[in-house]
Amino acid sequence: MVALPALPNVGAAVGRVLATAQNGLEVLRFGGLDTGTEPAPFSVVENEKMFRLRRYFPDTPTTGPQVVLVPPMMVSANVYDVTEHNGAASILHRAGITPWVIDFGSPDAEEGGMERTLADHVVAVSRAIDLIVEATGKDVHLAGYSQGGMFAYQAAAYRRSKSIASLITFGSPVDVLAALPLGLPANLVVPGAEILADKVFNRLWVPGWMARAGFQLVDPVKTARSRIDFLRKLHDRDALLPREDQRRFIEAEGWVAWSGPAVAELLRQFVVHNRMVSGGFVINGELVSLTEITCPVLAFLGDADDIGQPLAVRGILRAAPSASVFESRVPVGHFGLVVGSTAGAHTWPTTAEWVLWRSGLAERPPLVEEMPDTPDPHGSGVSLSSRITHGIGSLADASAGVSRDLLVMANTLQRSSRAVAQESVRTVPRLFRLGQIQSGTRISLGKLMSENCKRAPKQELFLFENRVLTHADVNTRIDNVVAGLVECGVRPGQHIGVLMDTRPSALVVVAALSRLGGVAVMLAADGDVREMLRLADSSVIVTDPGHLDQATRVCDRVLVLGGGSGDTRTIERADGSSVIDMEQIDPESVQMPSWYRPDPGLAGDLAFVLFTRGAGQLAPWPVTNHRFAQSAFGAASAAGLTVRDTVYCLPPLHHASGLLTTLGATVVGRSRIALSNGVDADTFTAEVDRYGITVVSYTWTMMRDIVRADGFRINQHNPIRLFMGSGMPVGLWDDVVASFPRARVLEFFATADGSAILANVSADKVGSMGQSLPETNPVEIAAYDLEDERLIIDDAGFVRRAEVAEPGLLLARNRQRFDTSATVLRDVFAPHDRWEVSGHLFVRDLADDLWFLGSLDSIIRTSDGPVYVPPVEQSLSRMPTTDQVVAYGVGEPGRQIAVAALTLRPNRKSDSLTVTQLRIALGELGSHQRPHLIHVVDEIPVSDAYRPVSAGFARRGLPHPGAKVWYRDSEGHYRRYTRSAAATLGWSAKAGAGGSVPAAAEN
Structure with missing residues (x-):
C-alpha cells in the first residue's frame, strides 16, 4: 500500500502569517514589541547644564560601595539599564552596591549642547564625583563604557585620583594608534583624522542617526544578519522578546548626537596625537597625564572587540605606571561587553565582585587577573579565530583581521618603509623651502610664527607651569609686545638686549623683536653683560623682574616684561624713563606708525646677536635670518619634528641650542614647546609625563643633574624618543641612552658664524658630529x-x-x-x-x-706635538667613576703641559680611580696625545649653559703632588704624582703664570 504525501498544515501556515503581520504592525507603529519590562527605578539628584546625575534605586540606603557609570558621548545613558534583570544597574544593586549614572542627555536637545567640548565632559564627570562624595561621604568606583571609560581615565588623571576608589572600563582604548578599528593603519588614519578635526568638525556635528550608522558600519554583515534573523522570527514573539530591548536600543533608541567641538578634540588629542598614552592632553587649559592615576584599574576586554581592541585597551598599563592594573577578558564584541546575556553573566557580576573586593568586602574575583606586560600574539589582540567564533567572520572583517596579522608578521619591513615615507613627507618641503631662500627672501622667526598661527590658531604652542598657550594666544601676546616696544621708541634694525630666563615671556620678546624688524641681542646673566652690550652696540635691555637689578646696573634704559601687571618689584623701580614697566602699556591705545610692517625681515638681515668666547676673549656672533633658517629647518628635519611632538626646552635662549636648535626647529616643526622652572630630576620626571614630552633639548652637561641624580626614576614607558642639543660628553651620552633605551641622541655642531651645521643624524656613533x-x-x-x-x-x-x-x-x-x-x-x-x-x-x-x-685656540701645544682637548675629555668621561672632566694647558705655547681635572661620581672615593682605568680609558689615544697630569677635584664649575669651565684651573697652574694626582711617564702609562716624582720631572706649579717647563717634563 503506497503512502500518500502529508497535506500541508494550512492552519499553522495561516497562523504564522497572521502572527507575522500582527507583530510587524506593532513594530511599525511603536518601533518594537512590547516586552512588558520596566526600567530600573532612579531619581535625578542633580540637574546641571552639562549633565543630570541619576541615582538608581533611590529608596535604598547608600551604606554600601558607590559606583558611578559614565556613558560614551554618542550613546544614551540608558545603556546601563537596557534589560530589566541583566542590566548593570540592577545587577550592581543586587550585590549591595549603589549605582549612579551620569546622563549627558542629547546635545542637540540641550542648551548650548552642540558647543560642548571634550573637556566639558571630563569636568562634568569630576563634578559628579564631588557631588556623590559630598552626599555619601565615601570614595566612588568610577566606571565607563567605551569613550565613557576614556572620560573616566581622563577625569581620574585630572583629579590626581582624588576620591576615586578604583577605575573600571569596558572596551576603552588608551593607546589608540596601537590598534585602530578594523586594523586600519595609523599612517593612513592620522592625516585623515587631522583634516576632519581642523576642517570638518569645527563646522559640523554628528546627529544620532549618523552615530548609529557609523557603529553599524563597523560590522555591516552582522547588522544585516541580525535584521534578517529578526524578520525570519517575526512570527515567534516568544523567541524575540528576550532580545527585544537590546535590539530596540541598538536600532533606534540608544544613540544621541555628538557636538562638533567634542569630536574635533577627540580626534586631535587622542587620535592624531595619541595623548592618552603619551600624556600632555589639555583639560580646561590644564595639562593632564594618565601617569597621575594611582588608584587600581580594571579593564574589560572583548575578545572580538574591533572598536576597543585589546592591544589599544592594554595601553593603560604603560600610560598609568603608578596604578595596579587588572583585566578581565570577555568572549564578545564591543557592544556585548555591557549589554546582553554575556554581560549579564560575566561583565556585571565580575564588576560587582571587583568593587566588593576593593572595598574589603569579598575575595578577588576569579575572572580578574593582572594585566600582562607583554604584547598580544595576535597584534591587535583580536585573533582571526575570535572574529569567526563570535560572529564577526564576514569576508570584509576576516580580511581586515588577516591583514592586521600579516602586518604584524611583517612589522620590521613595514616600519622601515613607513619611516622612509613619513620622513620624506616631512623633510622634503622644508629642505625645498630652505634651498629657495635668497638674500631678499622674507624669512624670520616672527614670520614663521605668524604662518603657524594662520594654519592652526587653536593648536597648543607653549606649555609652562601646567598652563597652555595656543598659537593664537601667543600671536596676540607678540603683537601686544610689539605695540609696547613701539611705544617705548624701539625701531626696526635697533639692537635690543634680552636678559631673561627661558620663559614664555622671553620667547615672546624675541619673536616680537623679529616681527618688528629689530635685532635681539641675547645676553647671558652669568657673563659680562656690559661688555656684551658694548660689542653689540646696544643701549636698551628688555628684562624680566628677576634680572631687573642686574640690568639697571649696566644699562641706562631698561624695559621690564613679565611677572604680570601687578609685580611690585617692577612697579617700585619703574620711573617711566630709565625703567619702563611694559606691562602697564595698553596696546590698544598705541598708535602704530605708518612705517610699521609686520615681519619685514629678509634673509640677509641681521636677526640675533649671540656671543662666543675664544682664546679668553668675548666675541659677538651675528646671526642673520638666513643663518637662523638654516639651523631651524635643518634641525627640524634632522629631528623629524612634527605637530605631534612636544619639545622640552631646557637650554637658555642665549645659547645656540636654545635659540636655533630648540626654538627655531620647534617653530618649523609646528611642535609644542614645553618650558621648565628648573633642571632637576623630580621636575623632569613629573613634567615629562604631564606634558607628554617626546623630544628633550639640552646643552653640554645639562642631563647630568637628571640621569645621575640620587634615586632617579623614570617611567619606562615615557614618550621621549629623542634628545637633541650640543656638547654632551660621551660618558653622559652613554648614561642617557641607558636610562632611555627607546630614545636616541641627536648631537648638533654649528660654527660660530653659522656657516657649517653638522648633525649626528644616525645616532649610531657616540661622540660623532656626523x-x-x-x-x-x-x-x-x-x-x-x-x-x-x-x-x-x-x-x-x-x-x-x-x-x-x-x-x-x-x-x-x-x-x-x-x-x-x-x-x-x-x-x-x-x-x-x-x-x-x-x-x-x-x-x-x-x-x-x-x-x-x-x-685652533684650544689646542694644547706641547713640545712633542698637539694634544686635542675634546678627545681627552670624551675618553675620560666614559670611565665609570667619572662625573665631569675638563682638559686644559698650562705654560707657554709649544711647551705646555696638558692637564685633565675630573670629579668623581657621588659615593665614589678617589682611591676608586686606578691607573688601569686611566690606561684603558685613554687607550685609543696615542701616548703623546694623552694629558701629562690627571687630578681629581671636588668640583668643576659650569656656566649657565652647563658647560664645564676650565679657566680657573688653568690660572692656578699645575696641581700639587698628592694622592689624587697621576702623571704620564715616558711610555704613556700613569703613576701617582708624588713630591719625588715632581722633583724628578722638574715641573713647576707656577708654569701657568708663564714659567718655563724643563724638557724633561715632556717625557
Whole structure:
C-alpha cells in the first residue's frame, strides 16, 4: 500500500502569517514589541547644564560601595539599564552596591549642547564625583563604557585620583594608534583624522542617526544578519522578546548626537596625537597625564572587540605606571561587553565582585587577573579565530583581521618603509623651502610664527607651569609686545638686549623683536653683560623682574616684561624713563606708525646677536635670518619634528641650542614647546609625563643633574624618543641612552658664524658630529699644518683635502653670498669656489662622519706635538667613576703641559680611580696625545649653559703632588704624582703664570 504525501498544515501556515503581520504592525507603529519590562527605578539628584546625575534605586540606603557609570558621548545613558534583570544597574544593586549614572542627555536637545567640548565632559564627570562624595561621604568606583571609560581615565588623571576608589572600563582604548578599528593603519588614519578635526568638525556635528550608522558600519554583515534573523522570527514573539530591548536600543533608541567641538578634540588629542598614552592632553587649559592615576584599574576586554581592541585597551598599563592594573577578558564584541546575556553573566557580576573586593568586602574575583606586560600574539589582540567564533567572520572583517596579522608578521619591513615615507613627507618641503631662500627672501622667526598661527590658531604652542598657550594666544601676546616696544621708541634694525630666563615671556620678546624688524641681542646673566652690550652696540635691555637689578646696573634704559601687571618689584623701580614697566602699556591705545610692517625681515638681515668666547676673549656672533633658517629647518628635519611632538626646552635662549636648535626647529616643526622652572630630576620626571614630552633639548652637561641624580626614576614607558642639543660628553651620552633605551641622541655642531651645521643624524656613533645637514652648506676638511698654522697646498696649487683620520680644518662652502664675519677663501679646492674658514679642527672616518678635535685656540701645544682637548675629555668621561672632566694647558705655547681635572661620581672615593682605568680609558689615544697630569677635584664649575669651565684651573697652574694626582711617564702609562716624582720631572706649579717647563717634563 503506497503512502500518500502529508497535506500541508494550512492552519499553522495561516497562523504564522497572521502572527507575522500582527507583530510587524506593532513594530511599525511603536518601533518594537512590547516586552512588558520596566526600567530600573532612579531619581535625578542633580540637574546641571552639562549633565543630570541619576541615582538608581533611590529608596535604598547608600551604606554600601558607590559606583558611578559614565556613558560614551554618542550613546544614551540608558545603556546601563537596557534589560530589566541583566542590566548593570540592577545587577550592581543586587550585590549591595549603589549605582549612579551620569546622563549627558542629547546635545542637540540641550542648551548650548552642540558647543560642548571634550573637556566639558571630563569636568562634568569630576563634578559628579564631588557631588556623590559630598552626599555619601565615601570614595566612588568610577566606571565607563567605551569613550565613557576614556572620560573616566581622563577625569581620574585630572583629579590626581582624588576620591576615586578604583577605575573600571569596558572596551576603552588608551593607546589608540596601537590598534585602530578594523586594523586600519595609523599612517593612513592620522592625516585623515587631522583634516576632519581642523576642517570638518569645527563646522559640523554628528546627529544620532549618523552615530548609529557609523557603529553599524563597523560590522555591516552582522547588522544585516541580525535584521534578517529578526524578520525570519517575526512570527515567534516568544523567541524575540528576550532580545527585544537590546535590539530596540541598538536600532533606534540608544544613540544621541555628538557636538562638533567634542569630536574635533577627540580626534586631535587622542587620535592624531595619541595623548592618552603619551600624556600632555589639555583639560580646561590644564595639562593632564594618565601617569597621575594611582588608584587600581580594571579593564574589560572583548575578545572580538574591533572598536576597543585589546592591544589599544592594554595601553593603560604603560600610560598609568603608578596604578595596579587588572583585566578581565570577555568572549564578545564591543557592544556585548555591557549589554546582553554575556554581560549579564560575566561583565556585571565580575564588576560587582571587583568593587566588593576593593572595598574589603569579598575575595578577588576569579575572572580578574593582572594585566600582562607583554604584547598580544595576535597584534591587535583580536585573533582571526575570535572574529569567526563570535560572529564577526564576514569576508570584509576576516580580511581586515588577516591583514592586521600579516602586518604584524611583517612589522620590521613595514616600519622601515613607513619611516622612509613619513620622513620624506616631512623633510622634503622644508629642505625645498630652505634651498629657495635668497638674500631678499622674507624669512624670520616672527614670520614663521605668524604662518603657524594662520594654519592652526587653536593648536597648543607653549606649555609652562601646567598652563597652555595656543598659537593664537601667543600671536596676540607678540603683537601686544610689539605695540609696547613701539611705544617705548624701539625701531626696526635697533639692537635690543634680552636678559631673561627661558620663559614664555622671553620667547615672546624675541619673536616680537623679529616681527618688528629689530635685532635681539641675547645676553647671558652669568657673563659680562656690559661688555656684551658694548660689542653689540646696544643701549636698551628688555628684562624680566628677576634680572631687573642686574640690568639697571649696566644699562641706562631698561624695559621690564613679565611677572604680570601687578609685580611690585617692577612697579617700585619703574620711573617711566630709565625703567619702563611694559606691562602697564595698553596696546590698544598705541598708535602704530605708518612705517610699521609686520615681519619685514629678509634673509640677509641681521636677526640675533649671540656671543662666543675664544682664546679668553668675548666675541659677538651675528646671526642673520638666513643663518637662523638654516639651523631651524635643518634641525627640524634632522629631528623629524612634527605637530605631534612636544619639545622640552631646557637650554637658555642665549645659547645656540636654545635659540636655533630648540626654538627655531620647534617653530618649523609646528611642535609644542614645553618650558621648565628648573633642571632637576623630580621636575623632569613629573613634567615629562604631564606634558607628554617626546623630544628633550639640552646643552653640554645639562642631563647630568637628571640621569645621575640620587634615586632617579623614570617611567619606562615615557614618550621621549629623542634628545637633541650640543656638547654632551660621551660618558653622559652613554648614561642617557641607558636610562632611555627607546630614545636616541641627536648631537648638533654649528660654527660660530653659522656657516657649517653638522648633525649626528644616525645616532649610531657616540661622540660623532656626523655630517652636514641637507640643504645647509657643504663642508670639507682641509689638510692643515698646525706647526706653521697654514693650509697645506697640493702639487696643483689647490688646498689638499685631509685624508681619513688626518686632522684638518673645517671649511664650509656658502652657496648664497650673504654677509658673513668669517674669513672667506676663494679658489680653494677648485677654480672659482668660495669657502668660509671655521677655525675648528676635525677628523673624518671611513664613512665620512666627522669627529671634533677642538678649535685652533684650544689646542694644547706641547713640545712633542698637539694634544686635542675634546678627545681627552670624551675618553675620560666614559670611565665609570667619572662625573665631569675638563682638559686644559698650562705654560707657554709649544711647551705646555696638558692637564685633565675630573670629579668623581657621588659615593665614589678617589682611591676608586686606578691607573688601569686611566690606561684603558685613554687607550685609543696615542701616548703623546694623552694629558701629562690627571687630578681629581671636588668640583668643576659650569656656566649657565652647563658647560664645564676650565679657566680657573688653568690660572692656578699645575696641581700639587698628592694622592689624587697621576702623571704620564715616558711610555704613556700613569703613576701617582708624588713630591719625588715632581722633583724628578722638574715641573713647576707656577708654569701657568708663564714659567718655563724643563724638557724633561715632556717625557
